[in-house]
Amino acid sequence: MISAAVMRGIGTLTRTRAAFTAPLAVRCYSHAKVETDEEFDSRWVTYFSKPDLDTWELRKGMNTLIGYDLVPEPKILDSALRACRRLNDLASAIRILEAVKDKSGPHKEIYPYVIQELRPTLQELGISTPEELGIHKV
Amino acid sequence: FVSHNALPTYFLFASFTDCFSPSSKRQTEVRGVAKVEDYTLPAYFDRRESPLPDIKFVQQLSPDQKSLKEKEKGSWAALSKEEKIALYRISFKESFAEMDKGTGEWKSVVAGIFFFIGFTGLVVLWQRNYVYGDVPHTFDPEYKQKEVQRMLDMRINPVEGFSAKWDYENNAWKK
Numbered sequence: 001m002i003s004a005a006v007m008r009g010i011g012t013l014t015r016t017r018a019a020f021t022a023p024l025a026v027r028c029y030s031h032a033k034v035e036t037d038e039e040f041d042s043r044w045v046t047y048f049s050k051p052d053l054d055t056w057e058l059r060k061g062m063n064t065l066i067g068y069d070l071v072p073e074p075k076i077l078d079s080a081l082r083a084c085r086r087l088n089d090l091a092s093a094i095r096i097l098e099a100v101k102d103k104s105g106p107h108k109e110i111y112p113y114v115i116q117e118l119r120p121t122l123q124e125l126g127i128s129t130p131e132e133l134g135i136h137k138v
Numbered sequence: 139f140v141s142h143n144a145l146p147t148y149f150l151f152a153s154f155t156d157c158f159s160p161s162s163k164r165q166t167e168v169r170g171v172a173k174v175e176d177y178t179l180p181a182y183f184d185r186r187e188s189p190l191p192d193i194k195f196v197q198q199l200s201p202d203q204k205s206l207k208e209k210e211k212g213s214w215a216a217l218s219k220e221e222k223i224a225l226y227r228i229s230f231k232e233s234f235a236e237m238d239k240g241t242g243e244w245k246s247v248v249a250g251i252f253f254f255i256g257f258t259g260l261v262v263l264w265q266r267n268y269v270y271g272d273v274p275h276t277f278d279p280e281y282k283q284k285e286v287q288r289m290l291d292m293r294i295n296p297v298e299g300f301s302a303k304w305d306y307e308n309n310a311w312k313k
Contacts, residue, residue: 059190066189088211090222091229092190098234099189126215133223135233 041073048079051086058083062096071103071110074117081118085125093127094135101130184230184237195231203228 035043047061062080065072072080077100084093097115104110115122115129122129130136180192199207203224209217210225217225226233275281294300305312 059192062190063188067187085214089229090210090214090217091226094222094226095189095230099186102186102189102234102238126213126217128219128222130233133219133226135223135226135235137235138239 041076044072044076045079048076048083050083053083053086055087055089058087058089058092062092062099066099066103071100071107071114074114077114078118078121081121081125081127090127093125094130094133097127098130098136101136182231184232186234186238189234191230194229196228199228 044061044065048058050057053061058080065076065080077096080096081093084090084096100114101111121127182191182193182195184191196203206221206224207228209221214222276285290301290304290306296302303312304310
């Protein structure tokens with residue numbers, strides 16, 4: 001019916017969809033859901049928080065995470081360091097810190113920030129940073 | 139997941155005699171157990187993009203290292219700096235700083251370039267003396283003088299080039 005079509009038309013106009021109001025701003029990208037940063041972080045925190053995580057899973061998780069084009073959030077690293085503690089692997093914990101510094105590349109301010117955020121965890125677990133051990137330089 | 143940290147051991151059959159007793163179910167006969175090649179086993183790599191390698195660097199631990207590994211199970215704050223470094227070195231060959239450092243190979247490359255350029259210079263010199271004969275007579279100074287005079291007489295490039303620079307009144311090059 002005409003009125004139904006008109007009602008439907010008005011209905012679509014009143015809904016504030018960017019596709020109708022600003023056609024230039026929205027491109028026709030795929031409609032797949034994009035994972036938000038928070039979802040990504042919490043997914044990885046959950047991965048490393050698994051109580052019976054084994055060494056292979058720790059290594060696989062860490063190598064995959066380092067493969068991404070990002071520096072992991074301190075909360076993900078905290079979870080990974082605790083996983084190292086559960087596996088009694090101090091060397092891997094130190095290696096993870098080294099990898100974070102390497103991952104920051106030219107952005108020298110990222111690593112000190114991460115260490116600052118992780119300081120309580122490092123103290124609690126007794127992990128020394130590569131700088132404290134002197135292995136940060138040749 | 140099976141932990142891959144243990145030294146690889148391969149138990150292919152439940153018992154050794156199972157391999158050799160013929161059974162109606164077994165289709166294939168067993169000829170022997172293949173030797174495990176080194177390249178088939180997980181290897182150790184120091185890589186920036188893969189910070190935790192498949193195996194620890196040191197596979198056979200000395201008694202000191204074994205006791206250190208036991209100590210690692212306790213509180214890490216109780217470990218001294220040297221012990222922590224020792225634990226790191228058991229698991230890893232080179233630290234990130236060590237694996238990333240340059241080799242200085244470029245110096246050898248540049249030195250090689252200069253050396254071979256120099257050597258080529260010597261070859262060219264020898265060639266000039268022993269391979270090539272004299273230059274033609276047209277290079278003699280007297281001939282060249284006559285050639286210049288001929289070019290000026292012909293008014294070669296009189297507007298902006300060769301003859302334009304010659305002062306015909308005073309029979310000299312223009313100042």
